[in-house]
Amino acid sequence: MLCFFGVSLAYGLIISGNILIVVSIKTEIRLHTPMYYFLGSLSGIELCYTAVVVPHILANTFQSEKTITLLSCATQMVFLIGLGSADCFLLAIMAYDRYFAICHPLQYPLIMTVTLCVRLVVASVVIGLFLSLQLVVFIFCLPFCQDRGIEHFFCDAPPMMRLVCATSHIHELSVLVAATIAIAVPFFFIATTYALIVAAVLKLHSAAGRHRAFNTCSSHLTVVLLQYGCCAFMYLRPVSSYHPKQDKFISLVYILGTPFLNPLIYTLRNNEMKGAIAKVLTRKYLSWKIIG
Secondary structure: OHHHHHHHHHHHHHHHHHHHHHHHHHHOHHHOOHHHHHHHHHHHHHHHHHHHHHHHHHHHOOOOOOOOOHHHHHHHHHHHHHHHHHHHHHHHHHHHHHHHHHHOOOOHHHHOOHHHHHHHHHHHHHHHHHHHHHHHHHHHOOOEOOOOOOOOOOOOHHHHHOOEOOOOHHHHHHHHHHHHHHHHHHHHHHHHHHHHHHHHHHOOOOHHHHHHHHHHHHHHHHHHHHHHHHHHHHHOOOHHHOOHHHHHHHHHHHHHHHHHHHHHHHHHOOHHHHHHHHHHHHHHHHHHHHHO
């Protein structure tokens, strides 16, 4: 029961926090820029991928036998891994956006058009789901053992690979390749981008300009380290090193922790976001007061 209330509270805060960001960006004209468009898209994706898993976790807390069909398990994995990968790709796109905004400010409005922003977000989701579908089809084509009990809160690649009887280095390598494409490649892209940003910022003569640039990037970099750190720990290692009892709780960090913390990280040091959220909450309060 304590677990149910804890997860329910976290999920409620995730929904309210991310919806508040999406609504604030949508209604505040000053935030109609590529940076905030990507932030709103990130919040939307995180709402979707938590919705894939958390309701099922909550429903299972009241069941003595926690079961799931193979089809439901496969579907859950496709959307969980696909949207999680899209999250990683989108964080890389946000670094790309910051690079052009800081290093090429004059060309920035010409490069980061509305059409390009939409295409980048759609591409991150489509590529993420495509990679996920290939990985899930590969895993579910492998022979499973008779004992199909998953010591995990939801269907995911590492616990599912432990159910495979004919495990080999080729099978593990296939999972690692997919994880490398979705996690390691975007992370190295972000690291390279930030190296270029730091080099450009250090050349600025204005101390205020340097502070503003670093302040803009610090929130994104914090989210990157949190998201990629959790994902790398779970996916970029051999299945043999997987510890079910410990890792199932660690998995809750990137399912509940990062979607909960991201709205806080992006708003605490961003005056524009805080102002937009305050306006949204004020309008809601006044409308409730008028209705009441």
